[in-house]
Every structure is written in C-alpha cells, then in structure tokens.
Amino acid sequence: MTEQKLDAAAGLAAVLNDGGYVLGDIATKLTCTEANALAEFVAAWITPEFAQEFLAAHAEGDDEGDLHYVGEDGEVHERS
Numbered sequence: 001m002t003e004q005k006l007d008a009a010a011g012l013a014a015v016l017n018d019g020g021y022v023l024g025d026i027a028t029k030l031t032c033t034e035a036n037a038l039a040e041f042v043a044a045w046i047t048p049e050f051a052q053e054f055l056a057a058h059a060e061g062d063d064e065g066d067l068h069y070v071g072e073d074g075e076v077h078e079r080s
C-alpha cells in the first residue's frame with residue numbers, strides 16, 4: 001500500500017471515530033453490503049466493538065429479510 005493510500009485510510013478512520021456521529025448518520029442509509037464493508041474497515045482501523053455498534057445502528061433501518069434485520073427476539077439475524 002502506498003503512503004498516500006495509508007494516509008487516506010488513516011484520515012478516514014480518524015473522521016469516522018470522531019464521536020461516531022458520521023457512522024450513526026449514515027448507518028441506515030447504506031445497503032447491507034456497503035454496511036458490512038464499512039464495518040470491516042472500522043473493525044480493522046478503529047475497534048471491533050465500534051464496528052458492532054455501527055452494524056447495530058444500521059440494523060435499525062433493515063426490514064425483515066434484510067441481512068442485519070433484528071427480529072422480535074432482539075437477535076441479529078445475520079446471514080453469511
């Protein structure tokens with residue numbers, strides 16, 4: 001990875017980690033595939049816990065049948 005790419009990724013991670021507002025704002029606007037990709041980035045660059053919080057926020061916007069839909073039992077029904 002070039003230094004430019006590394007700097008860009010580190011800068012993005014810093015912004016995303018800034019209070020979590022950015023991720024909270026966009027969580028329900030992303031598709032499940034986009035959310036998973038961003039969660040992987042967050043887990044790698046920030047913390048896995050933060051990635052889980054983001055996915056939980058995203059799941060609130062999912063409908064039944066969607067990847068992260070939280071059912072009546074409160075469980076995340078993530079399909080792989």
Ligand SMILES: [Zn+2]
Nearest residue numbers: 032062067068
């Ligand atoms: Zn989803």
